[in-house]
Amino acid sequence: DIQLTQSPSFLSASAGDRVTITCRASQDISSYLAWFQQKPGKAPKLLIYAASTLQSGVPSSFSGSGSGTEFTLTISSLQPEDFATYYCQQLSSYPRTFGPGTKVDIK
Amino acid sequence: QVQLQESGPGLVKASETLSLSCTVSGGSVSSDSCHWNWIRQPPGKGLEWIGYIDYSGSTRYNPSLKSRVTISVDTSKNQFSLKLTSVTAADTAVYHCARSLYYFDSNDYYVSELFDHWGQGTLVTVSS
Numbered sequence: 001d002i003q004l005t006q007s008p009s010f011l012s013a014s015a016g017d018r019v020t021i022t023c024r025a026s027q028d029i030s031s032y033l034a035w036f037q038q039k040p041g042k043a044p045k046l047l048i049y050a051a052s053t054l055q056s057g058v059p060s061s062f063s064g065s066g067s068g069t070e071f072t073l074t075i076s077s078l079q080p081e082d083f084a085t086y087y088c089q090q091l092s093s094y095p096r097t098f099g100p101g102t103k104v105d106i107k
Numbered sequence: 108q109v110q111l112q113e114s115g116p117g118l119v120k121a122s123e124t125l126s127l128s129c130t131v132s133g134g135s136v137s138s139d140s141c142h143w144n145w146i147r148q149p150p151g152k153g154l155e156w157i158g159y160i161d162y163s164g165s166t167r168y169n170p171s172l173k174s175r176v177t178i179s180v181d182t183s184k185n186q187f188s189l190k191l192t193s194v195t196a197a198d199t200a201v202y203h204c205a206r207s208l209y210y211f212d213s214n215d216y217y218v219s220e221l222f223d224h225w226g227q228g229t230l231v232t233v234s235s
Binding site for chain 2: 032042046
């Protein structure tokens, strides 16, 4: 199985801050990586696919980059509604796997 | 707009079988461009992909659960279902159903699979 790690696991930030989350894969997954946002009691919401393509309806404050084994999710200016947990997911091979998550909390 | 809704018992006894259904609206489980997935999330923990079924009934499962999992589809009800046998406390989780599709660009070049629509999730607790 392809293992995904995320850093940091927890991040405390203020509205307006620029935030970057890193996801690392245990082997080369090309650009087959997605990012999700999850709020308590809700389903995960697809933000980015193919490492850098913004899903329809997602604010342009979100962006993704990377390929191979290292990827980043950046929120250019954190909004109150962005406080949530973020997961990466690899779609290079089966079983599909997710990172352990990064919780973004209010400072 | 595609919507998915999980249903089934919220409490299952240890060693018994967990059974859940996912009803799809705004889309068809018979679509040949989609996979219909189950994903679970233990309380306070991360996401684990369980498996998928496609329109033809072909399935693929996570090897960690393969011996205990069956996913089936009922096209007449526009539903797909999950059965997990011999459950233990470790199977306590929120179970989500989700649609994924293979996305191709305008040149028909494969871009990626997208897990674009999810159900809200249903908590299943395994009791001893």
